[in-house]
Structure formats: C-alpha cells, structure tokens
Amino acid sequence: QGNASASAGKTKAASCAGCHGEDGNSTMPAFPKLAGQHQTYLVKQLQAFKSGARLAPMMAPLAAGLDEQTIQELASYYAGNKISTNPAPKLPANDDDDAPAKTPEQEKAELDALITKGSDLYRNGNISREVSACVACHGPYAEGNKPASFPSLHSQHADYLIKSLTDFKTGARSNNRENMMHMIATKMTDEDIKAVAYYISTM
Ligand code: HEM
Ligand code: HEM
Structure with a gap:
C-alpha cells in the first residue's frame, strides 16, 4: 500500500x-x-x-x-527518498564594498567560528537567553522525531532554514504546534539563526 x-x-x-x-x-x-x-x-x-x-x-x-x-x-x-548532502558552505559575499577583501584563511576561520557557534546552540541551547536546545526535539543528527512529527532538518539549505526561523520569529509563519518554534525563535538573535542554520546544513 x-x-x-x-x-x-x-x-x-x-x-x-x-x-x-x-x-x-x-x-x-x-x-x-x-x-x-x-x-x-x-x-x-x-x-x-x-x-x-x-x-x-x-x-x-x-x-x-x-x-x-x-x-x-x-x-x-x-x-521515501534520501536527502542529498550539501556542498561545503560559503559565507555570503560581502555587500559592503569598502570592507577590505578577506583572505581565504580569514573566510575559513569566520566560517568555522560560525559553525562551532551553531553546533553549540543546537546541542546546548543558550541558558542565559533561555533558548531551548534544538537537539531535544530535532534529534542528535537533526533527523527529527518521526512519531512526534518533529521535522528532520539535516542537510536542508541554510538559506531556507534562515528564512523559516526568521518567519517563526516574526510570526509570519504562525502555524507551528503550540507556537513552539515561535517561542524559541523570538529568543534567538539574527546571528544565532545564521549560525545554527549553517551548522544544520552541514549535518
Ligand atoms: C520546525 C529549527 C528547537 C519543535 C522547525 C523548523 C526549523 C526548526 C528550521 C522548520 C523546518 C522546515 O520548515 O522544514 C529549530 C532550531 C531549534 C529548534 C534551530 C533550536 C534553536 C525546537 C524544539 C522543539 C521544536 C526545542 C520542541 C519543543 C519543532 C516543531 C516543528 C519545528 C514541532 C514543526 C512546526 C510546524 O508544524 O510547522 N524547527 N528548532 N523545535 N520544530 Fe524546531
Ligand atoms: C515549501 C511541497 C511545488 C516553492 C514546500 C513544503 C512542501 C512543499 C511540503 C514545505 C517544506 C517544509 O516545511 O520543509 C510541494 C509540492 C509541490 C510543490 C508537493 C507540487 C505539488 C512547488 C513549486 C514551487 C514551490 C512549483 C515554486 C514555484 C516552494 C517554496 C517553499 C515551498 C518557495 C517554501 C515556503 C516558505 O518559505 O515557507 N513545498 N511544493 N513548491 N515550496 Fe513547494
């Protein structure tokens, strides 16, 4: 069937x-x-x-x-299909024309720092700002939770994850069970959102 x-x-x-x-x-x-x-x-x-x-x-x-x-x-x-993994992430192009160009080493260091921050937030949340740990619902591999219908997130596009989290935060995406994601996203800064999205996209 x-x-x-x-x-x-x-x-x-x-x-x-x-x-x-x-x-x-x-x-x-x-x-x-x-x-x-x-x-x-x-x-x-x-x-x-x-x-x-x-x-x-x-x-x-x-x-x-x-x-x-x-x-x-x-x-x-x-x-029933299998999600594909993403190519290695890149930082978005700097739209500030006056900023000095980054060396590849600087780019890599910045990206590594962002992903480390995202991994920490995903696993531990942020106690001082009361951001829940994502791992609790979305699982150690961001595989989600099938019986609970918590979505799988791993290997999703970072841009889409950023948009979804921002939409939960602003309330533009208001249809989420018991407002769970809205309550979490409102405690996240834009930098938190970017970091966790980049991290999840590499999982
Ligand atoms: C949905 C991220 C924590 C429960 C989502 C989505 C994202 C996300 C990106 C949308 C997925 C999609 O559009 O494909 C995160 C992050 C978290 C976090 C980054 C940590 C900062 C949690 C926690 C819970 C939770 C702790 C449970 C208490 C849910 C549920 C949905 C969802 C139920 C589905 C909402 C709906 O029905 O539309 N989450 N999540 N999440 N998340 Fe989280
Ligand atoms: C989102 C299914 C056709 C553009 C989604 C989602 C599902 C879906 C299930 C939510 C994913 C999630 O929450 O993780 C389908 C199906 C289609 C279809 C079954 C055919 C019947 C299309 C087409 C377009 C499109 C043709 C482009 C014109 C989008 C966009 C989103 C989305 C932009 C994200 C919406 C948002 O930001 O909240 N689609 N889709 N889809 N789809 Fe489709």
Missing part, C-alpha cells in the same frame, strides 16, 4: 520538480528539500498551505488544487 501510494506520488510530483528537484532534492537554496522528510510533517504542511494557515505565495495556488489522497501520495513519495 505504501509503495503504491509512493509511486502514484512520484508521477504527480512532476509538477513540483521545477522548484523542489526531481526527487525532492532541490538545488536552489530558497526552495526546501523535501526528500527524506517525515510523511506526517509533509502532509501537515501541504494541508496548511491549502487552508492558508501557512502563508507561502508560491505554494498556495498549487496546494489549493491537491485533494487529500494526492497530498498523502506526494508526502509518501518524498518521505
């Missing part, structure tokens, strides 16, 4: 491939990878795009046309 559902989903996923990639491994960083994500989480997001509970201008018109069975099939297809 699961396999029949996934193979029906594969056919229907053709209309998603332009943004999310053939198998759910999008290459463009603004479009989330869907491969390997928990089926129940994918179903919940598609239902939320459809109802308008999660606002996303690109997804809304597409989700509006999906019936319940198609949502289940698409979710089953993507959940």
